[in-house]
Amino acid sequence: MKIYADNAATTRMSRRAIEAMIPYMEEVYGNPSSLYSIGQEAKDALESARETVAGCLGCSPGEIIFTSGGSEADNQALFSAASAGERKGKKHIISTAFEHHAVLHALKRLEKEGFEITLLDVSGSGVVSPKQVEEAIRPDTCLVTIMYANNEIGTIQPIAEIGRICREKGVTFHTDAVQAVGHVNINVKDENIDMLSLSAHKFHGPKGVGALYCRKGIPLLNLIEGGAQEGGKRGGTENVPGIMGLAAAMQEACDKIDESAAHITPLRDRLIEGLERIPHSILNGDCKKRLPGNVNFCFEAIEGESLLLLLDDKGISASSGSACTSGSLHASHVLLALGRAVEIAHGSLRLSIAEDITQEQVDYMIKAVDEVVAYLRSISPVWRDLQEGKREFILK
Amino acid sequence: MALYNEKVMDHFRNPRNVGALEDANGVGESGNAVCGDIMKVYLKIEDGIVKDVGFETFGCGSAIASSSMATELIKGKPVEEALELSNKAVVEALEGLPLRKVHCSILAEEAIKAALEDYYRKQGLPIPQKILDYKPAVEEDH
Numbered sequence: 001m002k003i004y005a006d007n008a009a010t011t012r013m014s015r016r017a018i019e020a021m022i023p024y025m026e027e028v029y030g031n032p033s034s035l036y037s038i039g040q041e042a043k044d045a046l047e048s049a050r051e052t053v054a055g056c057l058g059c060s061p062g063e064i065i066f067t068s069g070g071s072e073a074d075n076q077a078l079f080s081a082a083s084a085g086e087r088k089g090k091k092h093i094i095s096t097a098f099e100h101h102a103v104l105h106a107l108k109r110l111e112k113e114g115f116e117i118t119l120l121d122v123s124g125s126g127v128v129s130p131k132q133v134e135e136a137i138r139p140d141t142c143l144v145t146i147m148y149a150n151n152e153i154g155t156i157q158p159i160a161e162i163g164r165i166c167r168e169k170g171v172t173f174h175t176d177a178v179q180a181v182g183h184v185n186i187n188v189k190d191e192n193i194d195m196l197s198l199s200a201h202k203f204h205g206p207k208g209v210g211a212l213y214c215r216k217g218i219p220l221l222n223l224i225e226g227g228a229q230e231g232g233k234r235g236g237t238e239n240v241p242g243i244m245g246l247a248a249a250m251q252e253a254c255d256k257i258d259e260s261a262a263h264i265t266p267l268r269d270r271l272i273e274g275l276e277r278i279p280h281s282i283l284n285g286d287c288k289k290r291l292p293g294n295v296n297f298c299f300e301a302i303e304g305e306s307l308l309l310l311l312d313d314k315g316i317s318a319s320s321g322s323a324c325t326s327g328s329l330h331a332s333h334v335l336l337a338l339g340r341a342v343e344i345a346h347g348s349l350r351l352s353i354a355e356d357i358t359q360e361q362v363d364y365m366i367k368a369v370d371e372v373v374a375y376l377r378s379i380s381p382v383w384r385d386l387q388e389g390k391r392e393f394i395l396k
Numbered sequence: 397m398a399l400y401n402e403k404v405m406d407h408f409r410n411p412r413n414v415g416a417l418e419d420a421n422g423v424g425e426s427g428n429a430v431c432g433d434i435m436k437v438y439l440k441i442e443d444g445i446v447k448d449v450g451f452e453t454f455g456c457g458s459a460i461a462s463s464s465m466a467t468e469l470i471k472g473k474p475v476e477e478a479l480e481l482s483n484k485a486v487v488e489a490l491e492g493l494p495l496r497k498v499h500c501s502i503l504a505e506e507a508i509k510a511a512l513e514d515y516y517r518k519q520g521l522p523i524p525q526k527i528l529d530y531k532p533a534v535e536e537d538h
Contacts, residue, residue: 303432305456309399309408323432324456324497331432343429379414379460381436381452382429 002315003361007202007293008151008179008352009319013245014204020248021206021241032238033227042240049247056254057196057213058187065212065220065230066243070178071102072223073197073212076234077174078106078145080214080221081195082115084172085142092141096120096128096157097337099147103176104333107145120146123339126155126285134165144173148180148196152321152334152350153285154294156184163192172218178202178210182253183261183291194218198250200242204354205249209242260355264292267362268353271295274366278373280386280395284338284348295351296321298340300395301383302347302376310372311349316365321348341394343382400457403491407461412468417450421518424510426503433459433500435507437467439478441515446470446478451507458497459504465489466504475515479526481508502532 004012024045030038032046050061057064067073078093085091095107097119107117120132133144144166149156159175166173174195177186181196182203188196195218199210214220226235253260272283272295280300299307304322311318321332323346331345340348351365377383385391400408420438427433433455440448449471451463466486470478483501487493493501513527 301454303455303459306408306460309405309457313409322456343432346429346432379411379452380454381425381434382454384416384436384452 001361001364003365004317005351005353005365006317006319007354008154008291008350010201010207011204011354013201013206014249014252016252017200017205017245017249021245024241024244028240032240033229045244046238046240049243052247052251053211054213056181056186056250058189059213060216062231063213063216065214065233066238066246067210067212067234068208068239069210070100070176070197070199070202073199073210074100074102074174074176075106076212076220076223077195077197077214078103078110078143079223080219081143081145081172081174082110082113083221084219086115088142090140090142091115092118092138094118094120094133094136094141094144094146096122096146098122098126098150098152098334099145100151100176100178103145103147122155122337125289126150126153126334126338127289128157128162130158130161130165133162134169137165137169137171141169141171144171146173146175148175148177148186149184149291149294150285150334151179152332153296153338154179154291154352155285156180156289156291159186159193160191166194167192179291182250183257183293185254185257188213188215200246200249203249203253206242206245209239209246211246256355261292263355264353264357267357267359268292268295270359271351271353271362271365274362275369278370280393281373282344282395284335284340291352293353293357295353297349298335298344298395299347299349299373300344300393301380301386302373304346304348306376307347307349307369307372310375311368314368314372316351316368319350319352321350322346344394399494400461401491404458404461404493407464407468407490408457411451411460411464413449413451413464413471415450416452417448420450420511422511422513422515424507424512424514426506426510427455427459429454432456433503435459435463435503437463437504437507437511439508439511439515441475444475446473446475455500455503456497458493458500461490462486462493462500462504463507466501466508470508475512478508479512479524481505506532 030042032043054061181198196213201207284296304320305324335345417438422439438450449467453463483505486501
């Protein structure tokens, strides 16, 4: 059985998204900045895509700029808000300890440039409280940036409440919604969001294209200087096929958000219940306030990379927060922020399922993970020490 | 290209010498759980020969493959040869490891050296200079 269970990393493109792109490579390949017909046709398509995206988010088309993806959108949002804050002498930014690196590393750079960064604690449930945000806001706070849903553990943050607080206090509010768009209903006006980042490949669109929503009146700084594209806020010829794929995928995902969630959520819960039966394991993040497709566990006394390789042998594509799988040899900052011990964070597994998941596949995954964990424990000296009482269990 | 070559994957999927030896007369461990790798090596030495060897490993694919290959390389060999086993020999026998996984082969060498030291101690024999002088190779990119 082949199961792709890493939809938080990227998704399979939808047929509708692929078909939406093809004409803009083969026929309407003109540059949207050109005045002749196929240029203007491309321009019209681009603007219709902008309307689609704006419609899905509940904003106006002029508030959307297309980017190369979520990371670029995050960077532009953060550097823009910081620069606007600095002009007013406000150099304090609030975020959380478990943001995506696109946000955390941008914040690190701002810190070096003299900004003060407050990272809110998310330990325990992986959900920040609106009260924490309210208490952290100071007169010199220029930006609150909090992710909509976490990329590793899928926990959904109380964005509407945080948005209301920020609006009341007059602080710009950005949310990295890369994991949430197309999976949960979002309305930027109702939720008082000033800036929002999204990425097409997380909802069955193409890679290398995303968007930044920026509320009218919030100043934007260019990351890429160039021509007058995107209202002069992002130079470079627009990725028209990619943008058409993004819009088609977003419309499709948003049209069936409730239907998809109704299908995926019970299967996610079945998967969680199945994995919870493995002794000395724990679900990471709140069990209710989480994305419909996210399951993330830690298993004591095993290491994540071995787990992934053996699951791959069984046809399952998954991911882990283990140091060995990170490329940086550091355990997941998200799991550490939750309060997991480092040795436990090494034994983590993320299964992120999509609309095509079946109960049969869920049951197969439960059995496969159970077998692989049991095998790896059987050859683990840590497991032996735990069994012989030479080491204390961390996960009861 | 896959993360690991076929040889490494073979030793990861079908590790040789896996498991503790009940009658081991030399046991050694390397690594720590915080770093994400622990290797434990069990030796049964008779008449100066490594008659049997076993291992237990908590770690990534290359850690398990390195343990398997390292124990394979010393099995049936005179103790003096086991003492000479280097992490380089383990990497070569595995036909290469990704650069950032080379430290797994170092852990294997360390665990074997520790098990040999334990054997010499238990036998009341002098610890060979080779072990006393041993410093694990500098781990690259770790």
